[in-house]
Amino acid sequence: MEERKVILDIHNFSIAFEQYENGFKKTSLPTIRELDVTIHEGEMVAVVGSSGSGKSLLAHGILGIQPYNATLGGEIIYDGEILTEERKAALRGNEIVLVPQSVAFLDPLMKIGPQIRKGKKDKASKEKLDGIFKGFHLKEEVQDLYPFEMSGGMNRRVLVSTAMMGNPRLVIADEPTPGLHMDMVRRVMAHFREMADNGAGVLLITHDLEQALEVADRVVVFYAGTTVEDADVKDFEKEENLRHPYSKALWRALPQNGFQFIDGTQPYVKDLPEGCPFGPRCKECTAECKKRIAYREVRGGRVRCIHAV
């Protein structure tokens, strides 16, 4: 296979929130601690983590739309250069697009059609939008509606349409399909796949491992603010091919793979353990696991576990 260009390289990324406790005491809440993701052109990478694990913040951090009290750490390299806040502002909406998680991201006072076309009235953008809407079974009249006049499912499809208007080089889809019927989920996913096949990098952020395995090329497993494993989708065919104990636990929890579970829940940001966040639930945990764990290459993937071979 030819070597493809890296479009996005996120290295040792973190997001912390400043909060005030009891009014005066300032504390820092490290919601994302250590996150590493690499996306090549034409590649679809899924970041899979459970709800409340801070996945959405990753999307907002890349676009520079994080809340004001968030502090970013680490490095994001886009197209060979560091992605500064200024560059984020210039590129978002053009080269880098977001399919947001919530319909609250639409302007409630602007009709759908002009909103997606960003006010452009030329024939080409009109035709393009008509084509996209047709593919999603949205009637032409929908363009004349305001966001509040649409059903949840219509809103969802409109959000996906916004990403397809331009010719983005990087698409970030943040839980794009909840509330959609399964056949519409497949159609939306097929569109993302098509964008990747046409050369864009696609970052899919989701809680649904099964969905990710259906469409993505690689899966990055996210646990309690940390990326613990970066694996090829094929690695999920067999438990032995996986590297991190948490990924293996996910695999065994699939109904078709035994439906087994491990006890406990993901720790809160406030009471994260030292070192490996999965340590307290892990059978292989040793004293060494309480130290900072490096992300390293193992069998063609990456893992943050000292016991992985």
Place this chain on the structure above:
Amino acid sequence: MLLEAKNISFKYGKDTRQILDNFSLSVESHERVGIIAPSGFGKTTFCKILAGYEKPDSGEILLDGKSLSSYKGYCPVQMIWQHPEQVVNPRLHMRAALEEGDKIEERIIRGLGIEDDWLNRYPTELSGGEMQRFCIARALGKRTKFILADEITTMLDLITQSQLWSFLIKEVQEREIGLLAVSHSMPLLQSVCTRLQELDK
């Protein structure tokens, strides 16, 4: 016990789509029945009718041969919903959500992994998986005879999904509560249910 839906027809108002048309299904206490149906079939609507939240236009819901509406007070048929955040009061602590149930036993709260600290939190301070644990506990009150589970783990990660189902299966087996499960995932229903019913229009 036997829960029966007999010739149910339903639509949400005049001039709207007919959602259920003369539909029948029955579940016994020792059964766990899985429903697989195409999208738009009206699976959630059907659950709402079975639990008494909606009245069918025609047909009837019978519990041991008696109309469900003749059971006064606590409804023996309890539904667990897909989105827990939409079915708990956002302005009350989670403790209040549990108190809405029918004398929820400590054993159930422990079994679902609910931590004491969570009881004093508001819904927004919990993750979806944590909140769903409360919703499952709330539905498992003393007088519950049937549970309707409508895509209850769709929004959750796999490990939480497996934790919650393993508890729920054990609980309904021990107490001989009948279960009706709705999901888009065939492997999930195959693992959970004793009988599957595929439906199409």
